[in-house]
Amino acid sequence: MSEQTASPPSGITGTGSGITGTGSGITGTGSGITGTGSGITGTGDRGASAAEVPAKSDAAVVRDALGVGVAVGLSGFAFGVTSAGSGLSVLQTCALSLLVFTGASQFALVGALAAGGNPLTAAAGAFFLGVRNAFYGLRLSQLLALPRAVRPFAAQWVIDETTAVSLAQPTRRAARVGFAVTGLSLYVLWNLTTLLGALGAEAIGDTDAWGLDAAGPAVFLALLAPMLRTTTERAVAGIAVVLGLGLLPVLPAGVPVLVAALAAPAVLWLQGYRSGRTRDGAGRNGQRSNAEAGKEDR
Amino acid sequence: MNIWIAIGVTAVGCYAVKLIGLLVPAGALERPGVKRLAALLPVALLAALTAQQTFADGQALVLDAKAAGLAAAAVALLLRAPFLLVVGVAVVVTAAVRAMTG
Numbered sequence: 542m543s544e545q546t547a548s549p550p551s552g553i554t555g556t557g558s559g560i561t562g563t564g565s566g567i568t569g570t571g572s573g574i575t576g577t578g579s580g581i582t583g584t585g586d587r588g589a590s591a592a593e594v595p596a597k598s599d600a601a602v603v604r605d606a607l608g609v610g611v612a613v614g615l616s617g618f619a620f621g622v623t624s625a626g627s628g629l630s631v632l633q634t635c636a637l638s639l640l641v642f643t644g645a646s647q648f649a650l651v652g653a654l655a656a657g658g659n660p661l662t663a664a665a666g667a668f669f670l671g672v673r674n675a676f677y678g679l680r681l682s683q684l685l686a687l688p689r690a691v692r693p694f695a696a697q698w699v700i701d702e703t704t705a706v707s708l709a710q711p712t713r714r715a716a717r718v719g720f721a722v723t724g725l726s727l728y729v730l731w732n733l734t735t736l737l738g739a740l741g742a743e744a745i746g747d748t749d750a751w752g753l754d755a756a757g758p759a760v761f762l763a764l765l766a767p768m769l770r771t772t773t774e775r776a777v778a779g780i781a782v783v784l785g786l787g788l789l790p791v792l793p794a795g796v797p798v799l800v801a802a803l804a805a806p807a808v809l810w811l812q813g814y815r816s817g818r819t820r821d822g823a824g825r826n827g828q829r830s831n832a833e834a835g836k837e838d839r
Numbered sequence: 840m841n842i843w844i845a846i847g848v849t850a851v852g853c854y855a856v857k858l859i860g861l862l863v864p865a866g867a868l869e870r871p872g873v874k875r876l877a878a879l880l881p882v883a884l885l886a887a888l889t890a891q892q893t894f895a896d897g898q899a900l901v902l903d904a905k906a907a908g909l910a911a912a913a914v915a916l917l918l919r920a921p922f923l924l925v926v927g928v929a930v931v932v933t934a935a936v937r938a939m940t941g
Protein backbone atom coordinates (compact mmCIF):
# COMPACT_ATOMS: atom_id res chain seq x y z
CA MET A 542 0.00 0.00 0.00
CA SER A 543 2.65 2.44 0.98
CA GLU A 544 4.57 1.61 -2.16
CA GLN A 545 1.54 2.11 -4.31
CA THR A 546 0.69 5.43 -2.80
CA ALA A 547 4.28 6.52 -3.04
CA SER A 548 4.25 6.00 -6.77
CA PRO A 549 1.96 8.81 -7.93
CA PRO A 550 4.37 11.54 -6.89
CA SER A 551 7.22 9.83 -8.69
CA GLY A 552 4.96 9.50 -11.68
CA ILE A 553 4.51 13.22 -11.60
CA THR A 554 8.22 13.80 -11.45
CA GLY A 555 8.57 11.44 -14.35
CA THR A 556 6.03 13.16 -16.49
CA GLY A 557 7.52 16.47 -15.79
CA SER A 558 6.37 17.77 -19.06
CA GLY A 559 3.66 20.20 -18.22
CA ILE A 560 1.34 22.10 -20.25
CA THR A 561 4.35 24.07 -20.54
CA GLY A 562 5.07 20.89 -19.46
CA THR A 563 5.81 22.41 -16.58
CA GLY A 564 8.47 21.75 -14.40
CA SER A 565 6.67 23.66 -11.76
CA GLY A 566 4.43 20.67 -11.77
CA ILE A 567 7.61 18.92 -10.87
CA THR A 568 8.77 21.07 -8.03
CA GLY A 569 6.47 23.46 -6.28
CA THR A 570 3.29 21.61 -7.09
CA GLY A 571 4.83 18.22 -6.86
CA SER A 572 5.50 18.80 -3.21
CA GLY A 573 1.82 19.36 -2.55
CA ILE A 574 1.00 16.04 -4.10
CA THR A 575 3.80 14.30 -2.32
CA GLY A 576 2.31 15.54 0.90
CA THR A 577 -0.98 13.98 -0.04
CA GLY A 578 0.66 10.75 -0.91
CA SER A 579 2.42 10.48 2.40
CA GLY A 580 -0.83 11.20 4.17
CA ILE A 581 -2.34 8.20 2.48
CA THR A 582 0.69 6.14 3.26
CA GLY A 583 0.20 7.01 6.90
CA THR A 584 -3.23 5.41 6.92
CA GLY A 585 -1.83 2.43 5.13
CA ASP A 586 0.73 1.95 7.89
CA ARG A 587 -2.03 1.76 10.43
CA GLY A 588 -3.18 -1.33 8.62
CA ALA A 589 -6.08 -0.08 6.54
CA SER A 590 -7.03 -2.70 3.99
CA ALA A 591 -7.17 -1.84 0.32
CA ALA A 592 -10.95 -1.86 0.48
CA GLU A 593 -11.27 0.94 2.98
CA VAL A 594 -9.52 3.57 0.95
CA PRO A 595 -9.20 6.66 3.10
CA ALA A 596 -11.83 9.18 2.11
CA LYS A 597 -9.94 12.26 1.09
CA SER A 598 -12.00 15.36 1.61
CA ASP A 599 -13.02 17.31 -1.46
CA ALA A 600 -11.38 20.37 0.05
CA ALA A 601 -8.02 18.59 0.21
CA VAL A 602 -8.32 17.50 -3.42
CA VAL A 603 -9.28 21.01 -4.49
CA ARG A 604 -6.29 22.41 -2.61
CA ASP A 605 -3.86 20.06 -4.37
CA ALA A 606 -5.45 20.68 -7.74
CA LEU A 607 -5.37 24.45 -7.34
CA GLY A 608 -1.72 24.27 -6.34
CA VAL A 609 -0.87 22.65 -9.64
CA GLY A 610 -3.29 24.74 -11.68
CA VAL A 611 -2.07 28.07 -10.36
CA ALA A 612 1.66 27.35 -10.48
CA VAL A 613 1.56 25.97 -14.00
CA GLY A 614 -1.11 28.37 -15.20
CA LEU A 615 1.14 31.31 -14.43
CA SER A 616 3.76 30.04 -16.85
CA GLY A 617 1.41 30.87 -19.71
CA PHE A 618 3.03 34.27 -19.39
CA ALA A 619 6.28 32.83 -20.78
CA PHE A 620 4.35 31.41 -23.71
CA GLY A 621 2.57 34.68 -24.45
CA VAL A 622 5.86 36.58 -24.49
CA THR A 623 7.64 33.96 -26.61
CA SER A 624 4.82 33.71 -29.10
CA ALA A 625 4.43 37.45 -29.57
CA GLY A 626 8.21 37.79 -29.69
CA SER A 627 8.25 35.19 -32.48
CA GLY A 628 6.06 37.42 -34.59
CA LEU A 629 2.59 36.00 -33.93
CA SER A 630 -0.21 38.48 -33.29
CA VAL A 631 -1.97 38.68 -29.92
CA LEU A 632 -5.02 37.01 -31.47
CA GLN A 633 -2.97 34.15 -32.91
CA THR A 634 -1.15 33.69 -29.61
CA CYS A 635 -4.41 33.51 -27.66
CA ALA A 636 -5.96 31.18 -30.24
CA LEU A 637 -3.10 28.75 -29.65
CA SER A 638 -3.59 28.69 -25.89
CA LEU A 639 -7.37 28.39 -26.21
CA LEU A 640 -7.45 25.75 -28.94
CA VAL A 641 -4.22 23.77 -28.63
CA PHE A 642 -3.79 23.94 -24.83
CA THR A 643 -0.76 21.73 -24.49
CA GLY A 644 2.26 23.84 -23.72
CA ALA A 645 5.19 22.01 -25.28
CA SER A 646 3.35 21.81 -28.61
CA GLN A 647 2.55 25.51 -28.47
CA PHE A 648 6.17 26.48 -27.80
CA ALA A 649 7.35 24.14 -30.56
CA LEU A 650 4.93 25.58 -33.08
CA VAL A 651 5.82 29.23 -32.52
CA GLY A 652 9.52 28.34 -32.52
CA ALA A 653 9.22 26.56 -35.85
CA LEU A 654 7.17 29.38 -37.37
CA ALA A 655 9.68 31.97 -36.15
CA ALA A 656 12.45 29.97 -37.83
CA GLY A 657 10.55 30.31 -41.09
CA GLY A 658 9.27 26.75 -41.24
CA ASN A 659 6.53 25.57 -43.55
CA PRO A 660 3.21 25.67 -41.63
CA LEU A 661 2.55 21.96 -42.05
CA THR A 662 6.07 20.97 -41.03
CA ALA A 663 5.77 23.22 -37.99
CA ALA A 664 2.40 21.70 -37.13
CA ALA A 665 3.78 18.18 -37.50
CA GLY A 666 6.45 18.79 -34.86
CA ALA A 667 3.87 20.25 -32.49
CA PHE A 668 1.52 17.35 -33.19
CA PHE A 669 4.10 14.68 -32.38
CA LEU A 670 4.80 16.38 -29.06
CA GLY A 671 1.06 16.20 -28.31
CA VAL A 672 0.76 12.47 -29.04
CA ARG A 673 1.62 11.59 -25.44
CA ASN A 674 -1.73 13.05 -24.38
CA ALA A 675 -3.47 10.11 -26.07
CA PHE A 676 -1.80 7.83 -23.54
CA TYR A 677 -2.87 10.05 -20.66
CA GLY A 678 -6.40 9.81 -22.04
CA LEU A 679 -6.24 6.02 -21.89
CA ARG A 680 -5.40 6.11 -18.20
CA LEU A 681 -7.94 8.79 -17.42
CA SER A 682 -10.79 7.12 -19.27
CA GLN A 683 -10.49 4.08 -17.00
CA LEU A 684 -9.92 6.15 -13.89
CA LEU A 685 -12.63 8.78 -14.34
CA ALA A 686 -15.17 6.58 -16.18
CA LEU A 687 -16.72 9.61 -17.84
CA PRO A 688 -20.03 9.30 -19.71
CA ARG A 689 -19.43 9.22 -23.47
CA ALA A 690 -21.26 12.51 -23.96
CA VAL A 691 -18.87 14.32 -21.58
CA ARG A 692 -15.66 13.00 -23.14
CA PRO A 693 -15.43 15.45 -26.08
CA PHE A 694 -15.55 18.30 -23.54
CA ALA A 695 -13.14 16.72 -21.07
CA ALA A 696 -10.66 15.91 -23.86
CA GLN A 697 -9.24 19.42 -24.11
CA TRP A 698 -8.03 19.16 -20.49
CA VAL A 699 -6.21 15.86 -20.98
CA ILE A 700 -2.64 17.06 -20.36
CA ASP A 701 0.32 16.26 -18.12
CA GLU A 702 -0.86 18.10 -15.03
CA THR A 703 -4.48 16.95 -14.94
CA THR A 704 -3.29 13.39 -15.46
CA ALA A 705 -0.73 13.65 -12.68
CA VAL A 706 -3.24 15.08 -10.20
CA SER A 707 -5.98 12.59 -11.13
CA LEU A 708 -3.70 9.58 -10.85
CA ALA A 709 -2.54 10.69 -7.42
CA GLN A 710 -6.08 10.54 -5.95
CA PRO A 711 -7.30 7.60 -3.84
CA THR A 712 -10.89 7.40 -5.11
CA ARG A 713 -12.80 7.93 -8.35
CA ARG A 714 -14.67 10.86 -6.85
CA ALA A 715 -11.42 12.51 -5.77
CA ALA A 716 -9.89 11.84 -9.18
CA ARG A 717 -12.87 13.47 -10.90
CA VAL A 718 -12.72 16.51 -8.61
CA GLY A 719 -8.95 16.72 -9.09
CA PHE A 720 -9.26 16.52 -12.87
CA ALA A 721 -12.00 19.14 -13.07
CA VAL A 722 -10.38 21.65 -10.70
CA THR A 723 -6.90 21.29 -12.17
CA GLY A 724 -8.29 21.50 -15.70
CA LEU A 725 -10.45 24.53 -15.05
CA SER A 726 -7.94 26.55 -13.01
CA LEU A 727 -5.12 25.76 -15.41
CA TYR A 728 -7.17 26.51 -18.51
CA VAL A 729 -8.40 29.86 -17.20
CA LEU A 730 -5.03 31.01 -15.86
CA TRP A 731 -2.99 29.71 -18.80
CA ASN A 732 -5.15 31.69 -21.21
CA LEU A 733 -5.19 34.84 -19.08
CA THR A 734 -1.42 34.84 -18.62
CA THR A 735 -0.94 34.10 -22.33
CA LEU A 736 -2.89 37.24 -23.15
CA LEU A 737 -0.94 39.30 -20.61
CA GLY A 738 2.37 37.96 -21.90
CA ALA A 739 1.49 38.70 -25.51
CA LEU A 740 0.34 42.24 -24.66
CA GLY A 741 3.45 42.74 -22.54
CA ALA A 742 5.73 41.61 -25.35
CA GLU A 743 4.06 44.02 -27.76
CA ALA A 744 4.55 46.84 -25.27
CA ILE A 745 8.21 45.97 -24.74
CA GLY A 746 8.98 45.88 -28.45
CA ASP A 747 12.35 44.19 -28.90
CA THR A 748 11.92 41.10 -26.71
CA ASP A 749 15.38 39.80 -27.61
CA ALA A 750 17.02 42.71 -25.83
CA TRP A 751 15.40 41.45 -22.64
CA GLY A 752 16.66 37.93 -23.22
CA LEU A 753 13.10 36.70 -23.69
CA ASP A 754 14.09 34.60 -26.69
CA ALA A 755 15.79 32.30 -24.15
CA ALA A 756 12.45 31.52 -22.47
CA GLY A 757 11.36 29.02 -25.14
CA PRO A 758 14.44 26.79 -25.10
CA ALA A 759 14.63 27.09 -21.28
CA VAL A 760 11.07 25.75 -21.08
CA PHE A 761 12.04 22.81 -23.30
CA LEU A 762 15.11 22.12 -21.20
CA ALA A 763 13.07 22.19 -17.99
CA LEU A 764 10.62 19.74 -19.52
CA LEU A 765 13.35 17.50 -20.82
CA ALA A 766 15.57 17.32 -17.73
CA PRO A 767 13.35 15.08 -15.56
CA MET A 768 12.87 12.68 -18.47
CA LEU A 769 16.59 11.90 -18.77
CA ARG A 770 16.65 9.19 -16.15
CA THR A 771 18.10 6.16 -17.90
CA THR A 772 20.74 5.58 -20.54
CA THR A 773 17.98 5.02 -23.10
CA GLU A 774 16.53 8.51 -22.68
CA ARG A 775 19.99 10.08 -22.66
CA ALA A 776 20.99 8.24 -25.83
CA VAL A 777 17.78 9.36 -27.55
CA ALA A 778 18.35 12.96 -26.46
CA GLY A 779 22.00 12.91 -27.54
CA ILE A 780 21.25 11.53 -30.99
CA ALA A 781 18.35 13.96 -31.40
CA VAL A 782 20.58 16.93 -30.60
CA VAL A 783 23.21 15.81 -33.13
CA LEU A 784 20.56 15.24 -35.83
CA GLY A 785 18.71 18.45 -35.03
CA LEU A 786 21.82 20.64 -35.21
CA GLY A 787 23.67 18.70 -37.90
CA LEU A 788 20.80 18.74 -40.37
CA LEU A 789 19.77 22.33 -39.66
CA PRO A 790 21.95 23.95 -42.34
CA VAL A 791 21.00 21.47 -45.04
CA LEU A 792 17.27 20.75 -44.64
CA PRO A 793 14.29 23.16 -44.81
CA ALA A 794 13.26 24.76 -41.48
CA GLY A 795 11.22 22.46 -39.26
CA VAL A 796 12.29 19.26 -41.01
CA PRO A 797 15.43 18.59 -38.92
CA VAL A 798 13.29 18.32 -35.76
CA LEU A 799 11.09 15.71 -37.41
CA VAL A 800 14.16 13.73 -38.50
CA ALA A 801 15.58 14.07 -34.99
CA ALA A 802 12.40 12.46 -33.64
CA LEU A 803 13.51 9.28 -35.40
CA ALA A 804 16.13 8.94 -32.66
CA ALA A 805 13.36 7.44 -30.50
CA PRO A 806 12.39 4.50 -32.74
CA ALA A 807 16.05 4.06 -33.73
CA VAL A 808 17.22 3.59 -30.14
CA LEU A 809 14.26 1.30 -29.39
CA TRP A 810 15.08 -0.78 -32.46
CA LEU A 811 18.75 -1.01 -31.47
CA GLN A 812 17.74 -2.13 -27.99
CA GLY A 813 15.43 -4.77 -29.40
CA TYR A 814 18.17 -5.91 -31.76
CA ARG A 815 20.69 -6.22 -28.95
CA SER A 816 18.35 -8.01 -26.56
CA GLY A 817 17.35 -10.29 -29.43
CA ARG A 818 21.00 -11.28 -29.89
CA THR A 819 21.55 -12.00 -26.23
CA ARG A 820 18.64 -14.40 -26.03
CA ASP A 821 19.13 -15.02 -22.35
CA GLY A 822 18.65 -11.45 -21.22
CA ALA A 823 15.91 -10.70 -23.70
CA GLY A 824 13.01 -11.61 -21.45
CA ARG A 825 14.30 -9.65 -18.53
CA ASN A 826 15.08 -6.61 -20.64
CA GLY A 827 11.64 -6.75 -22.15
CA GLN A 828 10.02 -6.89 -18.76
CA ARG A 829 12.03 -4.06 -17.41
CA SER A 830 11.28 -1.78 -20.32
CA ASN A 831 7.60 -2.60 -19.95
CA ALA A 832 7.68 -1.51 -16.36
CA GLU A 833 9.53 1.64 -17.26
CA ALA A 834 7.14 2.42 -20.05
CA GLY A 835 4.23 2.00 -17.69
CA LYS A 836 5.78 4.40 -15.27
CA GLU A 837 6.65 6.94 -17.89
CA ASP A 838 3.45 7.42 -19.72
CA ARG A 839 1.85 8.82 -16.62
CA MET B 840 -2.41 33.17 -43.44
CA ASN B 841 0.28 30.51 -43.16
CA ILE B 842 0.33 31.02 -39.41
CA TRP B 843 -3.41 30.47 -39.17
CA ILE B 844 -3.10 27.27 -41.19
CA ALA B 845 -0.42 26.02 -38.79
CA ILE B 846 -2.57 26.98 -35.79
CA GLY B 847 -5.62 25.24 -37.25
CA VAL B 848 -3.80 22.02 -38.11
CA THR B 849 -2.07 21.90 -34.73
CA ALA B 850 -5.31 22.58 -32.84
CA VAL B 851 -7.24 19.88 -34.69
CA GLY B 852 -4.40 17.36 -34.42
CA CYS B 853 -3.70 17.95 -30.74
CA TYR B 854 -7.40 17.82 -29.83
CA ALA B 855 -7.83 14.63 -31.85
CA VAL B 856 -5.09 12.75 -29.99
CA LYS B 857 -6.49 13.87 -26.65
CA LEU B 858 -9.96 12.65 -27.60
CA ILE B 859 -8.70 9.37 -29.09
CA GLY B 860 -7.15 8.48 -25.73
CA LEU B 861 -10.49 8.91 -24.00
CA LEU B 862 -12.50 7.07 -26.65
CA VAL B 863 -10.54 4.01 -27.74
CA PRO B 864 -10.83 0.75 -25.81
CA ALA B 865 -8.00 0.32 -23.34
CA GLY B 866 -6.28 -2.59 -25.10
CA ALA B 867 -5.75 -0.81 -28.40
CA LEU B 868 -2.76 1.34 -27.49
CA GLU B 869 -1.53 -0.57 -24.46
CA ARG B 870 1.15 -2.51 -26.33
CA PRO B 871 4.57 -2.12 -24.66
CA GLY B 872 6.33 -1.07 -27.84
CA VAL B 873 3.80 1.64 -28.58
CA LYS B 874 3.90 2.98 -25.02
CA ARG B 875 7.68 2.96 -24.98
CA LEU B 876 7.83 4.89 -28.23
CA ALA B 877 5.25 7.40 -26.99
CA ALA B 878 7.38 8.00 -23.90
CA LEU B 879 10.57 8.47 -25.91
CA LEU B 880 9.23 10.70 -28.70
CA PRO B 881 8.97 13.79 -26.47
CA VAL B 882 12.55 13.19 -25.30
CA ALA B 883 13.86 13.30 -28.87
CA LEU B 884 11.71 16.27 -29.86
CA LEU B 885 12.46 18.34 -26.76
CA ALA B 886 16.20 17.67 -27.01
CA ALA B 887 16.32 18.69 -30.67
CA LEU B 888 14.16 21.76 -30.04
CA THR B 889 16.24 22.88 -27.06
CA ALA B 890 19.45 22.59 -29.08
CA GLN B 891 18.05 24.32 -32.15
CA GLN B 892 16.45 27.21 -30.34
CA THR B 893 19.66 27.77 -28.39
CA PHE B 894 22.22 27.46 -31.16
CA ALA B 895 20.38 28.30 -34.36
CA ASP B 896 19.80 31.61 -36.08
CA GLY B 897 17.71 30.76 -39.10
CA GLN B 898 19.65 27.97 -40.78
CA ALA B 899 23.02 28.99 -39.36
CA LEU B 900 24.52 27.67 -36.14
CA VAL B 901 25.57 30.40 -33.73
CA LEU B 902 26.99 30.70 -30.25
CA ASP B 903 25.53 33.78 -28.59
CA ALA B 904 24.13 35.04 -25.30
CA LYS B 905 21.35 32.44 -25.35
CA ALA B 906 23.91 29.68 -24.83
CA ALA B 907 24.99 31.36 -21.57
CA GLY B 908 21.36 31.71 -20.52
CA LEU B 909 20.63 28.05 -21.19
CA ALA B 910 23.78 26.98 -19.36
CA ALA B 911 22.53 28.97 -16.36
CA ALA B 912 19.13 27.30 -16.69
CA ALA B 913 20.82 23.90 -16.71
CA VAL B 914 22.62 24.76 -13.48
CA ALA B 915 19.32 25.92 -11.96
CA LEU B 916 17.75 22.60 -12.95
CA LEU B 917 20.59 20.68 -11.33
CA LEU B 918 19.93 22.70 -8.17
CA ARG B 919 16.26 21.65 -8.42
CA ALA B 920 14.99 25.19 -8.88
CA PRO B 921 11.27 25.53 -9.61
CA PHE B 922 10.16 25.80 -13.22
CA LEU B 923 9.49 29.54 -13.33
CA LEU B 924 12.84 30.27 -11.71
CA VAL B 925 14.65 28.14 -14.32
CA VAL B 926 13.04 30.12 -17.13
CA GLY B 927 13.67 33.40 -15.30
CA VAL B 928 17.37 32.63 -14.83
CA ALA B 929 17.75 31.86 -18.54
CA VAL B 930 16.09 35.14 -19.51
CA VAL B 931 18.05 37.30 -17.05
CA VAL B 932 21.44 35.78 -17.86
CA THR B 933 20.81 36.03 -21.60
CA ALA B 934 19.82 39.67 -21.26
CA ALA B 935 22.83 40.42 -19.06
CA VAL B 936 25.34 38.77 -21.39
CA ARG B 937 23.74 40.48 -24.37
CA ALA B 938 23.94 43.87 -22.64
CA MET B 939 27.58 43.34 -21.74
CA THR B 940 28.68 42.10 -25.14
CA GLY B 941 26.63 44.73 -26.92
